[in-house]
Amino acid sequence: MSNAFRISIVAFLWCERNILLPVTDCFLLGIITGKLYPLLAEPAAVSALLLIAALAFLLRTKQAAIFLSLPLFLLTGYVHVLHQLDLPKTAGQLAALIHEQTQVTLVGTLVGMAETGTAQTEQGEELISRFALDVEEVRLGRQWQSVRGRVRLSIPGRADDLLPGATLMVLASIGPPHRFNTPGSFDYPGYLAADGIYLGGWISDRRDVLTVIDQTKSGWHRLRSLPEQVRQRASLFLRQHLDPAVFGVYQALLIGSQTAVPPELQEQFQATGTTHILSIYGLHISLLSLLIIALLRWLLGRSRWLLLHSHVPALTLLGTLPLLFAYALIAGLNTPVLRSLIMAAILLAAVLLRRQHNLLHLLAAAALLVLAISPLAMFTVSFQLSFSAVAALIFFLPKILLPGTEKKRSPFFRWLIPPLLASIAATVGTLPLVLLHFHRFSLVGPLLNLLVEPLLCFWALPLGLLAIPCIFVYPPLAVVLLQIGSIGIAAGQWCVAQGAALPWASVWTISPNAAEIFVYFLLLLLWSLQFRKTALLGAALLVLHFTWGLWLPEKTGYSHVTILDIGQGSSVFLHLPDGTRILADGGSTANNIGKQVIGPYLWSQRVWRLDQAVISHPHRDHFSGMDFILQHFHPKVLWINGDAHREGNYQQILDQAKAQGISVMIPENGQLLAAAKDFSLTALRGAPPSDDVNDASLVLHYQHGQRAFLLPGDIGKRSEETLFQQGGELRADVLLAAHHGSRTSNSKEFLAAVNPRLIVVSAGDKETDRLHFPASTNLALWQERKIPVMITRESGAVTCVTDGKNINYSAATSRVIDMR
DSSP: OOOOHHHHHHHHHHHHTHHHHHHHHHHHHHHHHHHHHSSSOOHHHHHHHHHHHHHHHHHHHHHHHHHHHHHHHHHHHHHHHHHHHHHGGGGTGGGGOOOOOOEEEEEEEOOOEEEEEEEEEETEEEEEEEEEEEEEEETTEEEEEEEEEEEEEESSSSOOTTTTEEEEOOOOOOEEHHHOOOOSOOHHHHHHHHHHHEEEOOOOOOEEEEEOOTTOOHHHHHHHHHHHHHHHHHHHHHHSSSSSHHHHHHHHHHHOOOOOOHHHHHHHHTTTOOOGGSOOOOOHHHHHHHHHHHHHHHHHHHHHHHHHHOOOHHHHHHHHHHHOOOHHHHTOOHHHHHHHHHHHHHHHHHHHOOOOOOHHHHHHHHHHHHHHGGGGGGHHHHHHHHHHHHHHHHHHHHHHSSOOGGGOOOOHHHHHHHHHHHHHHHHHHHHHHHHHSSSEEEESHHHHHHHHIIIIIIIIIIHHHHHHHHHHHOOOHHHHHHHHHHHHHHHHHHHHOOOOTSSSSSSEEEOHHHHHHHHHHHHHHHHHTTOOOHHHHHHHHHHHHHHHHHHHHOOSEEEEEEOOOSEEEEEEEOOOOOOEEEEEEEEETTTHHHIIIIIIHHHTOOOOOOSSEEOOOOOOOTTTHHHHHHHHHHHSEEOOOOOOOOOOHHHHHHHHHHHTOOEOOOOOOEEEEEOOOEEEEEEEEOOOOOOOOOGGOOOEEEEEEEEEEEOOOTTTTTHHHHHHHOOOOOOOSEEOGGGGGTTTTTOOHHHHHHSSEEEEEEOOOOTTOOTTTOOHHHHHHHHHHHHOOOOOEHHHSSEEEESSSEEEEEESOOOEEEEE
């Protein structure tokens, strides 16, 4: 008998006993394939699905059913996600009518409570409320239409008077959700699509929202809205009776809304690897289950009749399930909550029916049901981290905590080591996914979890869960319970703050690629199968491969120049043939652009360190993200134009650079910033520093062989004239439009001197860009000269690659184009 045949028999027997696991894996694979590689159209996939189902029915054997179930579920996942992706394009959907920002009047039902948080605006920090509306009618122009679709709306200030389940008429500007189409940045539209939301909008004034009395609403509709109304009432009660510093955390723990947690506190939780505690997950559901079971058993045990005529433990379990479901609704029913609820429900049902239960099977069943409801949840951070953490705990803890040895160990080991090992197991199980999404991991995480989880989850949480029903029955008792619980939250916050202040509390890294993530989990599997030496050797090689760019930057012989999509601003990354990495500008009118877009882009390109950074001139839309970049990418030199103008945090950035030991230098006109045999990066100076800050911008000319790029900052026509009068080299294949394509720049003479074959405009969304860059006169001129134009708000990040002879470019939203 051959080895392949033996393996096939073992695989068949394993599948026969554990069919749920491979079936779930195939369903996951189908969803991934449909999302990333939709090669087969939905009708053809449905036909293949029906064919396999018919074949399984005709054969009617157990073996055929087992093996055919795998492709059957793979195709089911594939078709399911295709249907979800095509949903906004179908007739009758609101998203099929709205393709850009449009002023409309909407009539629909408020889905959940309005969640209020702070946001940075041009006027400073403001309160913003956000809610989802299930739209039933829309007025476009003068015409009303019946539609379907969910919209996420934002409104200034609080919206506590909006009751979940109410019918609203809203005047709003809505459109497809915006994202920065730069590799590595957060996919906000994808995040909303997982919740069935394909449009977002802004309501400028509270008076633009009108509550409509709808007599057609059924009793079932009112009952369905009740959990969200309870959730809203609990939120208001918490805010009224708790200190603001405690309120945000308690709200996150009890009803699953993190919007009131201050940004600085969120950063501390992230730095210490304790962010998951702020999400409602398995521990919350487990604690609530124990509280409900204990309470029901005590209450039911008071009845002699029930003790004589029924099975009280079974009644207890039956009573627990609906209460858990009710709390899950109040908690927002997000992915971790839904996963925990499904696992708890299946586990309680297995105990009730006295059936054997396996935790991996419970996890697989939970994943299958979550993805059946929303296949796009597969690509969200919460799904990936929630399921991978639980899988790691299920897989490793039985091997770490050997049964029958607890009594031989000291009380210290029995009470402290198991939670520490559980925290380490969860950290190990989620590590590559954490690095992929957050680019950092905490070195103090396992220890801080050991300190903070008891304070928040075993002290504050049980008291808060007991307080929720008291809010509606006896509010004074609820206040007392919450005040006592607040002590635990305050202590937990103190621990987190102290941990975050430690040097090297968290380490920032590049993004792992798909191959590294696969190898990582393969090595964990080998370790669990007792191939320890192989796993350790593989881990050492994996770490070496992952950190290779930290010691030996990649030298490809090619130049990569990328103009990032960062909204209304400018940032260009140059990766030179010898491995030198330079960031020219890094600012935007958008908030936290360094942390949200520029940093994640660099990490996605596997950049650990920058060699140089350039700020062309001291305007916020060219430097606002540089503080984050300097802190985490440590360039050796920061080039500036020497202008005395100061705005925003520019002076703080210069002070930060000096504190970090970064040389702050002002280049001379024509000075080489980087050079080798076949390439050079030259700084050019047009007008000297003057009252016009834009005109004094540093201009960068990069030449590689026969190909060239010109990055002129925000210079105006006066500096343009000065540059071509100086007689320096201006010719370039690719021109970054001066001053974002403004009408005060990009003169005909300057265009003739540069003679570009491609013009890239770094400009933001028209709704936030009051000047509507680029200017229509410039667009007309470029079209007249038949020069291709790419605008980052439409094309996303634009990357040009050259070997000095040939050059091609590609955009985040289009294919590679050869410029030969």
